[in-house]
Amino acid sequence: VLKRLREMKDETAQRAGEVRAQAGRMQSYMLRATAGDYVTAFLLNITKLINGTLEGNPAQNGQTMQEEHEHEEAGMWVNANFEPIRPRVKKWGIQYHKSKLYGGQQFERLLSEFQAVMEHTEFAEASMDDVATAAGSQNLANYSNVAWAASDIAQKTAQKAFLPLIEQLYRRSVYIMKRLANIVDQMMESQRKEASKGRRGGASSASSASVSSASVVGASPGGAGVSVGGASAGGVVSTTDYPFFTNSVKELYYDFIDKTAAVCKAKSMDEFYSTRIIYWDQVEQSAGGSAAAAAAAAAEHSEELSAAAVRELASSIFDSIKKRVTRNVLLKCYNYFLLPLQNDLLGEIQGQINVLTDDSIEELFEVAVNKRKLEQESAHLVQLQQELQEKEAAFLAKLG
Numbered sequence: 001v002l003k004r005l006r007e008m009k010d011e012t013a014q015r016a017g018e019v020r021a022q023a024g025r026m027q028s029y030m031l032r033a034t035a036g037d038y039v040t041a042f043l044l045n046i047t048k049l050i051n052g053t054l055e056g057n058p059a060q061n062g063q064t065m066q067e068e069h070e071h072e073e074a075g076m077w078v079n080a081n082f083e084p085i086r087p088r089v090k091k092w093g094i095q096y097h098k099s100k101l102y103g104g105q106q107f108e109r110l111l112s113e114f115q116a117v118m119e120h121t122e123f124a125e126a127s128m129d130d131v132a133t134a135a136g137s138q139n140l141a142n143y144s145n146v147a148w149a150a151s152d153i154a155q156k157t158a159q160k161a162f163l164p165l166i167e168q169l170y171r172r173s174v175y176i177m178k179r180l181a182n183i184v185d186q187m188m189e190s191q192r193k194e195a196s197k198g199r200r201g202g203a204s205s206a207s208s209a210s211v212s213s214a215s216v217v218g219a220s221p222g223g224a225g226v227s228v229g230g231a232s233a234g235g236v237v238s239t240t241d242y243p244f245f246t247n248s249v250k251e252l253y254y255d256f257i258d259k260t261a262a263v264c265k266a267k268s269m270d271e272f273y274s275t276r277i278i279y280w281d282q283v284e285q286s287a288g289g290s291a292a293a294a295a296a297a298a299a300e301h302s303e304e305l306s307a308a309a310v311r312e313l314a315s316s317i318f319d320s321i322k323k324r325v326t327r328n329v330l331l332k333c334y335n336y337f338l339l340p341l342q343n344d345l346l347g348e349i350q351g352q353i354n355v356l357t358d359d360s361i362e363e364l365f366e367v368a369v370n371k372r373k374l375e376q377e378s379a380h381l382v383q384l385q386q387e388l389q390e391k392e393a394a395f396l397a398k399l400g
Contacts, residue, residue: 002395009388016381019374026374028358031365039249039353043346045184046253049103050341055190056183062100065089065109073175077117077168080124080160085117092116102183106176107338111330114169118326121161123318126153131307144283149310151279154317159272162325169329170265173337177257181250245364252349257341264336271325282317 049056056062068074077085089097094116096109126134134149356364 002392002399005388005392005395009385009392012381012384012388016378016385019378019381026365026367026371028361028367031361031367032356032358035245035353035356035361035364036350038246039350040346041188042184042249043253043349045187046180046345047342049180049183050107050177050338052104055187056102056180057186058100058102061183061186062102063106064100065094065097065113067100068106068110068172068176071175073178074172075168077113078164079121080164082164087113087117088120092120103176103180104338107173110169110172110176111333114165115326115330117165118162118322121165121322123154123315124157124161126157126311126314128307131310134310146306146309146313147282148275148279150313150317151282152275153310153314154321155273155275155278157314158318158321158325162322163272166265166268166325166329169333170261170268173333174257174261177341178254181253185246242365242370244366248364249349249353252352253345256345256348260337260340264332267332267336268329271328273321278317278321282313 045055063071069076077087079085087094094109094113096105097113101109130153131149134152135145362368
């Protein structure tokens with residue numbers, strides 16, 4: 001009993017010293033350094049998950065393709081009529097569809113899935129009304145008029161079919177990257193625990209010791225005995241006890257993802273060329289060729305044959321648009337979404353933290369509130385020390 005009393009007295013004294021030290025570290029310049037360290041660690045772990053690491057525990061935090069589809073923020077692919085598209089994963093060759101993934105590899109799977117869905121999106125045959133309306137005031141008596149009608153039909157059909165897929169691609173890209181923040185929280189907590197074990201030799205935390213001490217001496221473990229910002233490994237203020245600050249960092253990260261995705265999506269929308277550009281390209285490629293001859297021959301016979309020539313040419317133009325849009329959107333996802341996350345993220349967010357005023361730093365760390373809690377805990381620990389000393393003295397008196 002005497003040995004245990006002395007152990008608890010030493011642990012309480014140690015915790016009291018930590019609380020006093022932490023209260024002294026609640027200065028804006030020290031909190032600014034802590035903020036910088038936390039942001040750097042947070043974003044470097046994000047980069048790890050994007051580049052590839054097992055530290056995020058894929059068995060626990062990874063998602064299969066089906067699990068990703070079922071999440072409300074991700075959802076299914078939809079066609080031009082907003083009906084769900086169910087990819088035939090084996091036939092279409094989508095890799096890792098049953099594997100639990102996160103980060104960069106989950107993003108790669110998404111791009112593979114997008115490419116497969118795009119490649120298997122078929123041209124919706126135009127009605128006679130569509131053909132006649134696309135031709136406008138011109139009859140289909142020559143290839144130029146046929147090409148214009150086909151270009152207009154292909155352009156409108158491609159935009160209607162591909163736009164929902166591209167919007168879904170960016171919606172899921174944002175979801176995949178945003179979910180990394182919670183995975184990083186777990187990684188950093190695990191890293192903190194490992195570092196703490198290494199420095200303390202596996203000793204139990206002082207905060208739990210203070211609660212145990214309270215129970216032995218008969219004091220209430222609640223009330224003033226609240227652990228606030230227990231010292232982390234290395235004596236640095238633990239940011240896990242400052243949710244307002246850590247959530248603010250996450251919001252900066254989410255904002256960066258949203259802005260980067262918006263820029264990338266806008267770049268992708270540039271792939272939907274106007275009818276005139278598609279028409280000029282088609283006329284330049286096919287002038288004097290077999291397609292022109294076939295269209296001219298069809299136009300000489302009947303309305304039905306002219307419409308068939310428009311549909312056939314529109315289908316061919318649709319396929320060429322599909323190949324171009326698929327290829328270029330994938331390239332833009334790498335250049336304007338993934339690369340900024342790998343190269344620009346740290347500097348962007350660290351820069352926003354560095355320009356904060358001292359008042360803003362203190363507000364983020366809720367200095368006034370936490371100082372009061374530390375003062376309350378310090379007073380509680382002093383009381384515990386006195387009670388433990390009295391218990392020790394009483395026990396020694398009985399032995400004597």
